[in-house]
Amino acid sequence: MRSAAERRQAFRTMLNGADLVVAPSCPDPLTARLVERMGFPAIHASGSVFHRTMGYADAGVLTMHEMLDRIWALADGCDLPVIADADTGFGNVVNVVRTIREYERAGACAIHIEDQVTPKRPTHQGVEGETISRKEMVNKIRAAVDARSDPNFIIIARSEVKGDPKEVVERLAECVEAGADAAWAGGDEKAVRALRAATPAALVGVLPRGATAKQYKEWGANCGVIPGALQTAALHAQKLLLEELKRTGTTAGYFAGIPGIEEMQQFYSRQGNDELEAIEKRFGGG
Numbered sequence: 001m002r003s004a005a006e007r008r009q010a011f012r013t014m015l016n017g018a019d020l021v022v023a024p025s026c027p028d029p030l031t032a033r034l035v036e037r038m039g040f041p042a043i044h045a046s047g048s049v050f051h052r053t054m055g056y057a058d059a060g061v062l063t064m065h066e067m068l069d070r071i072w073a074l075a076d077g078c079d080l081p082v083i084a085d086a087d088t089g090f091g092n093v094v095n096v097v098r099t100i101r102e103y104e105r106a107g108a109c110a111i112h113i114e115d116q117v118t119p120k121r122p123t124h125q126g127v128e129g130e131t132i133s134r135k136e137m138v139n140k141i142r143a144a145v146d147a148r149s150d151p152n153f154i155i156i157a158r159s160e161v162k163g164d165p166k167e168v169v170e171r172l173a174e175c176v177e178a179g180a181d182a183a184w185a186g187g188d189e190k191a192v193r194a195l196r197a198a199t200p201a202a203l204v205g206v207l208p209r210g211a212t213a214k215q216y217k218e219w220g221a222n223c224g225v226i227p228g229a230l231q232t233a234a235l236h237a238q239k240l241l242l243e244e245l246k247r248t249g250t251t252a253g254y255f256a257g258i259p260g261i262e263e264m265q266q267f268y269s270r271q272g273n274d275e276l277e278a279i280e281k282r283f284g285g286g
Helices: 004-015 029-037 047-053 064-077 093-105 134-147 165-177 189-198 213-219 229-248 252-256 261-269 273-283
Strands: 021-024 043-045 082-085 110-114 154-158 182-184 202-206 223-226
Touching: 004 021, 004 154, 021 043, 029 043, 029 064, 029 229, 029 261, 043 047, 043 064, 047 064, 047 082, 047 229, 064 082, 064 093, 093 110, 093 134, 110 134, 110 182, 134 154, 134 165, 154 165, 165 182, 165 189, 189 202, 189 213, 229 252
Parallel strands: 021 223, 043 082, 082 110, 110 154, 154 182, 182 202, 202 223
Antiparallel strands: none
């Protein structure tokens, strides 16, 4: 396993590469290891994914330590860089300073902080939410940059201002001037291209539904995260299995109808076994 410092350096290099960094959001180390096995370069620790996995709305309900527990697990469970969601930084500039230190200590390679008020609202689902002033947001970024100990720990400024695309661009550009390494590229092609024209910083955002990684890169983005897709797919598969179980009294028919399922059964059942066997072989036990 690479150290956190090595992964941060690798992720910074990726952002300057020719290809879009595609980072699926993972709720747990098992999913992260599957993403790694499939050859993706990074993973995303999504606040919305963590909230929904726990049965909550994406409204800043989870505490910093609840988020940290999951980031620790992801960073420890696979060798990929972790891009971590910190929502609003859990409060004001004082909270942001602690958040940066704790996220960095947990092994995250990048963090995104947004300009909603605390607690945040799920504005991406149409819920109205307020944002802090541009000055307060810029000061949060200044505090975040000052608080990190590893200069390769990527700080991403995110704006949730609605109805004023000019303010979003100007606000994020000012955050970059204050030291942010990257800006959050939200919205459609026009919004991403406008942000690209305003700042030389790396652009990170949710890969827009219907757009390919190649298209998002052409618009000017450097990294696309994908929240919710793996979890939705998993829930759908589980629903089909449960329907089969309820109808027939066995899961055998479900598994019999899926080509290649044996590979995943092996992947699942072998989790941790190689490390266990290596430890016991070296030190005895068992």
